Amino acid sequence: MSATANWYPNPENPTQWRYWNGFAWTQHRAPRVPPLVPAAIPAPAVAPVTVVTPADSQHVADRSHDQPEASTSVPVTAAPKVPLFGARALAKESVAEIAKLRDDMNRLGMLDIIELEQEKKRLTAAVEEQRVTLDQEAVELGKRLGELRKQVLVTEETAVLQEAGIYEYRHPLSDSIAYRVELAKLQDKIKTMARKNGGAIQTAQDWTVNGSQVQGRKMLNDFSKLMLRAYNAEADNLVRGLKPYKLQSAEERLDKVATTIAKLGTTMSIGISLPYHQLRLWELALTADFQEKLAEEKDREREERARLREERKVQQEIERECERLEKERQHYVNALRGLTDEQARKRLEDGLRKVEKSIDDVDYRAANIRAGYVYVISNVGAFGDRMIKVGMTRRLEPMERVRELGDASVPFKFDVHALFFSADAVGIETEMHKRLADRRVNRVNLRREFFHATPGEARSHLSQLAGELLTFEEQPEAIEYHQSMNASLA
Template sequence: MHAYLETLRAEKDRSATEVTQLRAELERLRAEMDRLGILGVQKLEEYRAQLERETAEKAAKGLAEHTNLQHRLAELRQQVLVTEEKALLQEAGVYEYQHPLHDAVAYQVALAGLQEQIKSLVKTDGGAVHTAVGWTVNGSTAQGRTMLRDYAKLMLRAYNAEADNLVRTLKPYKLPAAVERLGKVAATIVRLGKTMDIRIAEEYHRLRIRELGLTGDYQEKLAEEKERDREEKARLREERRLQQEIERERARLDKERQHYANALAALQTAGDTAGAAQLQERLAQIDTAIQDVDYRAANVRAGYVYVISNLGAFGEQMVKVGMTRRLDPMDRVRELGDASVPFTFDVHALFFADDAVSIEAQMHARLADRRVNLVNQRREFFYATPAEAKQHLMELTGSLLQYEEVPEALEYRQSRTQAQQNHSQTQPGAGRVLDSTGSGSRARL
């Protein structure tokens, strides 16, 4: 494409040069006519008019060609930009399917069928490779056919070795490069087999390119399905933890209620009215807690919506907006700050809702244009400040259980301070102060 652009630029320069030369020739002829003065005035005017018309026509033609070249250059530049953008998106993981199918199994079936076609063409005289006809060796047509067959088999083996290696090592985002490389291999075989007219059949080459496309699609679809499976398992683990949490809490409350009920019965038997009243109040509190636990177990959409950040890991302009059905939402926050990130998360906002699922979905919709991961919508990180998240959450809920504007980021801030102190201690002359005598002494940090 770059060579074609250079050709267009050369054509534009050539047209401009021709126009300049014609104008110079017109001026030269005018000067020559003035010098000779051998033609009549009318003839000279006619000749000059003719030259001016020709010059104007050439200039108009050159301008039209220049305009066409400019349009063509603009179109080619746009194609280059589109191609580069597509390559960058694919390298970043935004994959564009060549042959969209429903699932990985469908790609496996399609690949199996395609490979059968490839094997059929590879068989002797199957049409995978073309050669010259009527080649003779030592005057023998049979030896000529044998020689052509052997060389064609060797060339096809080299082509297939490269194609198989490209399929085996293919990464989805490198598909265009793999197709281009296979095309160069086919062109090399044409060049090396020029004497015997050996070349890879176009139909066979298209099948191998289609195999690359289907392989890339299959790998990407398989990765998507594995990611969905991983997230579904994580969801099920979360549900199982919640169920275990609810069962443990319900058992604890039932046991506690039984203790207080037994104590209440004893106080009532002993006639301790004041003590019995206190225990009655405590039993009422336990009954309320049991009702809350039962409600959480029955209502699968109830839970906590949270806004958290990790200053040390992601900076000041990124938050995570999610929800959890855990009885204690901080258990989920602590899990998110496990060994996969260098520092723990800070909670900025926390809100309990009967329909936390909808609140979370509306928050994600409001922050959609700030989403960090545009490929995987299940990643809940956004380029936003805690204050911006709070504003959206307040508009949706009207109140918050808690809100903190500035993240504590205790471990991160302590790590920064310690790193600065370590750096100061390793610098020559760092921390030196003047004592009362004017001599320098190193200050203790």
């Protein structure tokens, strides 16, 4: 017999047909007609009828809103007429058709319920195992990503520090003279290798032109000279224009030049030799170190000259004060010689004692180089309200030093938050700098005594180091700055 499309024997109940939608069994079922048995009298033909259960009808109605589905009607056909002769052949055909249907079921992979359930469990276990594996890989990749991010941060921080002037030496030497000597030795090696057959460039050995090895060698020599000249020109330009904080980019550029020459000379095996390339890279590194060391020495010399100028000013100021006090003392001595009035004598003697005490103080200041005035100043108009300068001066008139700092190099005058004398002004200044070291503005030149801090923070540190201060102005006046702001708004 022939079943309607998509209807097959029910694996759960062999006496039923069941509908297969191409992906799974549905709930549609119908009675199955038993195999035909030959009979002497043919059965009357019965018109096909559609058997649909109420549940099936509701299911079809629900699905019709989503997508069209193949007809779920099951035609139950009556047994075909069995001829008087040939019943055996008809039975054989029916058996063959049943076998064909079973083969189709096997071919379509319709397993029984137990096998399907086992397959489901197997797939579920495989998915879970894969999920656990992926979770472990995700954890490992997360750790690796964290390590790489740390490396990136370190690289970025190094680049930022180098751009800011904090340079890390590749080949640290004692001074610029030592670098100059080392550079001279290195450049001699470079010149030696750059000579003919010195090993600066590599070429093919067997090369012919029109069958001539002589012409081939000449072509190789000409192209080798051209390539080496191009490489050396680029290397020399990089050395001449090198800045210490751009060393890495210069090295990368020289690497690209060597790679380009190797690609262009592939046919004749022409390329810059690795030893020669490493010498030129070393030259770049030493040049950067030399320039940085030279700049450091110049900064130190400049700061030393500034320190000596300040010392000369202090010494001149002390000498002038000593001369003034000595004249004043001599004046009192001369006045006392012929004086007979006791009251006047007592008054002059008091004045003389004060002058002599002042002379002793000046002598003490001249002898004790650690004594001086510690100051905390700021400049809101120039640097904002979160930057201060902490320093000390040995001047007898410390405000002169503050006024010098607010000269034409800054747009506004400095405001004084604290200014007091200390016998150990150098020690207090040094300790203040240590406490504010992580907020230092210039981390290269430590004589630039500016810090990212507020006057209130400075007061807290000073009270611990020098005791409670008699006067401290926490809010800057910034008179010129505020007047300028008001004028700009008017």
